[in-house]
Amino acid sequence: MRRPGSRFGGRLEPFSHVDLQLYAGRSLDIVTQAELVTSFAPVRADFALSACGSAMVEAADHLAQEDERSNRLFLLLLEGLRTLALSPATPSAVLDGYLFRLASVAGYHPHLDACAACGAPGPHDVFTIAAGGALCPDDAPFDAHPLDPAVTGLLRRLLGGPLSDQRDAPEDPRVRRAAAALVASYLTYHLGRPLRALELVER
Amino acid sequence: MAFEGPVQDLIEEFGRLPGIGPKSAQRLAFHMLTIDTEDARRLANAIVQVKERVRFCVRCFNVAEQQECRICRDPRRDPTVLCVVEEPRDVMAIEKTAEFRGRYHVLGGAISPIDGVGPDQLRIKELVARVGAEDVAELVLATNPNIEGEATASYLARLLKSMGLRVSRIASGLPVGGDLEYADEVTLGRAFAGRRDL
Numbered sequence: 001m002r003r004p005g006s007r008f009g010g011r012l013e014p015f016s017h018v019d020l021q022l023y024a025g026r027s028l029d030i031v032t033q034a035e036l037v038t039s040f041a042p043v044r045a046d047f048a049l050s051a052c053g054s055a056m057v058e059a060a061d062h063l064a065q066e067d068e069r070s071n072r073l074f075l076l077l078l079e080g081l082r083t084l085a086l087s088p089a090t091p092s093a094v095l096d097g098y099l100f101r102l103a104s105v106a107g108y109h110p111h112l113d114a115c116a117a118c119g120a121p122g123p124h125d126v127f128t129i130a131a132g133g134a135l136c137p138d139d140a141p142f143d144a145h146p147l148d149p150a151v152t153g154l155l156r157r158l159l160g161g162p163l164s165d166q167r168d169a170p171e172d173p174r175v176r177r178a179a180a181a182l183v184a185s186y187l188t189y190h191l192g193r194p195l196r197a198l199e200l201v202e203r
Numbered sequence: 204m205a206f207e208g209p210v211q212d213l214i215e216e217f218g219r220l221p222g223i224g225p226k227s228a229q230r231l232a233f234h235m236l237t238i239d240t241e242d243a244r245r246l247a248n249a250i251v252q253v254k255e256r257v258r259f260c261v262r263c264f265n266v267a268e269q270q271e272c273r274i275c276r277d278p279r280r281d282p283t284v285l286c287v288v289e290e291p292r293d294v295m296a297i298e299k300t301a302e303f304r305g306r307y308h309v310l311g312g313a314i315s316p317i318d319g320v321g322p323d324q325l326r327i328k329e330l331v332a333r334v335g336a337e338d339v340a341e342l343v344l345a346t347n348p349n350i351e352g353e354a355t356a357s358y359l360a361r362l363l364k365s366m367g368l369r370v371s372r373i374a375s376g377l378p379v380g381g382d383l384e385y386a387d388e389v390t391l392g393r394a395f396a397g398r399r400d401l
Contacts, residue, residue, distance in 0.1 A: 010389035014317070014350045036388045044350055047314070047357035054316035054350075196319035 008034045015040045015053050015081060042085045048202050049084050052095040055197035056080045059099060062191050063106045072105045083163040092201050093166040093176065096183045097158040104159060108132065108190040112156050115139055123152065127182065129189045147182075154179045177203060210236070262333070264309040264326050266291045274298075274306060281305045283340040287330065287359065289313050289347060297345060305343070308333060313351035314358055320351075322358060330359075334366060341369040348375040348393075 011018055011034045021033035043053040060077045064070055080098040088094050103110060111133030113122050124134040125146040134152075135144070154175055158166065171179075180203060188194045205211050210232055217228035235243055259265070260272035267273070274280060274294070284305030288294055294307050310325045333339065342363055346352035360370050376394030377386055386394070 008387065010348075011387045013389070016389075039389045039392075041389070041392070044353045045357060047354050047361065050350065050354040050357065051316045054354075058317050197316035199319065200314070200316045200321050 010039070011036045013039070013044075014057060015043050017078060017081070038082075038085075040081045040085045042087055043081060046087070049087065049091050051197060051200040051202065052091045053081060053084055055095055055195050055201055056084075056098055058195050058197045059102055059187065059191070062193070062195075063102065070105075073102070076101055076105055079163050083166075086164070088166070090166070090176075092180065092203050093171070094163050095201060096176075096180050097161075097163045097166045099187050100155065100158045100183045101163075103187050103190060106190070108186075110155070110159065110186060112152065112159065123149075125149065125152070127152070127155075129182075129186050148175065148178065150175045151178045151182070155182065158183065259309075263307045264291075264311060264329070265294050265307055279304075283338055284343065285330075285333070285339050285341070286343040286345050288345050289352065289355070293345065303343070305341075310346070310355065313346055313355040315351045316354070325355075327359070327362070331362070331366075334363065334368065339368065341371065343371050343373065345373045 008031065010016075012031065016039050017037040019035040019037055020031055022029040023032050040053070043049045056077060060073055064073055076098065080094065083094045084091055100110065109132075110116075112127075114120060114134070115122065115124055115136035116128070116131045116133035117135055117139035120136040120138075122134055122136070124136050124140070126135045126137075126140040126144045127133060127147045128135050128141070128144060131139070134147075135141075150172065154171055158179065184195070184198055206214065213232040213235060214225075214228045217223050217231045218225055220228075223231070256268055257266050258268075260267040260275055261270050262275045263272060265272040265274065267275075269276070281304050284303075285308050286297060286303055286305055287308045287310060288297065289310055289312055291309055294309065297303050297307075308326070308330050310327065310330070312320060312325055314320060314322060314325065334342070342359070344356040344359055346355045356372055360372070364370050374393075374397045376390060376397055377383070383391065
């Protein structure tokens with residue numbers, strides 16, 4: 001793929017959105033044609049954006065299933081890379097929104113407005129990753145720490161709005177860090193492994 | 204079916220080398236059976252010698268037989284310009300061009316967030332220390348033009364420009380003897396972005 005003699009050149013690089021023609025091989029398919037749709041060049045050229053893009057791609061790679069169509073995951077990844085390519089002021093905020101929504105797309109939707117155990121309408125101020133979201137006082141463990149309402153509000157916005165809304169988010173850095181830590185823990189719990197690229201994301 | 208004794212051992216050893224699959228390993232092992240004992244001994248000796256005598260240059264981390272490599276010891280090289288590369292083999296590739304007369308710094312890889320390789324795993328601290336201690340005025344970032352190399356160059360540019368140095372990046376574009384029609388969009392786009400006056 002990366003040999004100078006490759007007829008695909010720089011088309012088959014990570015982050016590239018490509019239109020491929022594949023020949024079905026015995027174990028792996030063989031790329032016979034590749035056309036570039038978008039290279040997301042700004043994401044490649046900037047370290048902070050590249051680290052966020054890498055975390056997006058890594059998470060999508062872990063959650064996508066072999067030979068299974070996943071349009072929502074694909075479209076979310078495209079939205080994430082497109083938003084990063086606009087060089088947002090806080091790329092890590094775009095990443096957090098992407099990761100939280102990715103968990104939802106993958107079937108691990110975090111419940112924020114109703115109790116994740118009994119469905120009692122909220123808001124509830126305890127969030128438990130293992131339970132999949134907020135818990136009412138009856139279902140919350142007795143030693144659970146309540147979540148700051150500002151963090152809950154940010155999580156709600158991360159999950160609900162378009163990723164472009166996170167570009168220049170003016171949130172309190174303390175609230176932003178708390179929400180980012182919770183999103184990372186939530187995804188790590190459901191993936192069963194941490195995302196390596198997250199360690200290089202600048203907060 | 205596995206072969207017996209030393210032949211199987213040799214196949215397994217060859218099979219551990221990069222780019223050598225089981226069939227190639229078997230072919231190499233059987234080739235060894237056909238060559239002269241003296242040739243085999245010379246090969247074995249070359250492997251032992253490279254492990255015993257070759258080390259990393261204490262200054263630039265290129266491969267060396269002494270404390271410092273041949274390039275760092277050469278007083279004719281320009282000490283004010285440093286070319287930053289990923290691996291020692293990149294030093295050889297640039298030396299073959301005979302276009303660069305400065306010195307090098309070998310990072311030992313590139314930043315790769317997906318593989319969990321960050322700046323701390325590379326010789327970036329050593330580069331910053333060199334820039335502070337030596338009379339360096341310009342850094343040429345010659346990391347590979349792929350995702351990892353670009354991320355590394357971007358990180359280094361941000362870090363080192365703040366130290367008041369001139370930081371440049373090697374150009375990327377069309378290969379000599381290439382054909383525009385077959386160039387991919389990324390490469391051709393870069394060739395245009397980096398065009399120069401004649």
